[in-house]
Amino acid sequence: MQRRNKGALRRCFCACGLSLLLCAACSGCALLDTLARWVESGVSGEPYVSREEQIYIETAESFLDAVAREDRAAVRALFSENVRETDEDFDAQLDLLFEADLDASAFWDRDDIQLQGSYRHDDGRHAAVVQDTFPIRDRGRYYWCTLELTYTDDFDPGEVGITALAFYSAEYYCALLYEAADAEWPAGSGLDVRTAYPADGDIRAAGGSPYRFENDTPPLEEDAVRDFLGQTDSFSAFCAHFGVPNAAQVYYIYALQSDADEAPLYLQLTVVEETDTIYTAAVVDDLGWLRLVWKRADEGN
Known part of the structure; x- marks a missing residue:
């Protein structure tokens, strides 16, 4: 017999109970639609859509x-x-x-x-x-x-x-x-x-934005990036070790190593230039964020 997740089930019952109480208090208001969508999302596991x-x-x-x-x-x-x-x-x-x-x-x-x-x-x-x-x-x-x-x-x-x-x-x-x-x-x-x-040159989509790829720094290895950032969050040290970014706009972008038959992946760095500090490093594809590689300890969850 398949065992159900008691925590998820408890959250579902709580959400439903809260919805019923609020529905009774504000029948006909726009909040009902929001609550219904929220409960449906909690039950189905699908992202909430307002x-x-x-x-x-x-x-x-x-x-x-x-x-x-x-x-x-x-x-x-x-x-x-x-x-x-x-x-x-x-x-x-x-x-x-x-x-x-x-x-x-x-x-x-x-x-x-x-x-x-x-x-x-x-x-x-x-x-x-x-x-x-x-x-x-x-x-x-x-x-x-x-x-x-x-x-x-x-x-x-x-x-x-x-x-x-x-x-x-x-x-x-x-x-x-x-x-x-x-x-x-x-x-x-x-x-x-x-x-x-x-x-105008080599324009690629990375993380949902277009970037001009302006140099030929070789693709990086994700594990090597993680290991290096575990030692220092200095952006200038990162560039000295791996090379200058392939592209820069809001974020700094490096190509990542991938198999020939895979879609291109990129490393997206969040950098504060005034302090020469890397705050986050993430893997993105052409259209969006995929996963976090590293973040500073004081950057929260």
Whole structure:
């Protein structure tokens, strides 16, 4: 007979009991949906997804699906009424978007969204706008998409829908992050496609961001990195021992050794340059964080 985890079962009963008590106290409020999702996550073991996140995920997936099918009407329908009525360049931008030839198999990590929100409440009326920028992997190519979604607006219902969407090639988004003089951040609402930008060296996706790989420091061994950081957290000593990073932007990036048939892996270092201190070292793939290699003892859990 299979034995159940008593601790997990006890937590589940406690969560359910708390949910029932709160439901009785605030029947009909938005908290019910949150509690239901939280309990379901605890029981199933799946990551918790809020109602707000679910709406955003479904909108992003509908957008990517419509683009892959080159369904002009479906893409347009996802945008707010105000955008559809005022964005005079929408069709031209949509043509540029379809030129990217996004495939139905294109992957984005729906479990790694980091929503930023703006909310307004006044006299019983509500408005909510959320935004995230996420990478897309498509047959060896990479794109980044910033999608702003208004999912409720009692002040102006015409705002409900996608209010702004910028779609970047890896080359253009990398130029933005490296503050190239000829790359500009989009401004305003509507659809803005930035895919026409010359290739600028060896651009790779690492940890969900594009990086310029600017030197040929050989790939590192993960165990060697862990052993070295166990002795010193000095970034200058690390560079002297292993070589300068392959790339740098927000984090310092080194290629890691991997088998020829495996996807590339990278070492991501969090460094405070003022103190020459490495605070964390992690393994990332092209789109996200995989595991922690090392952290300073005073960096918490």
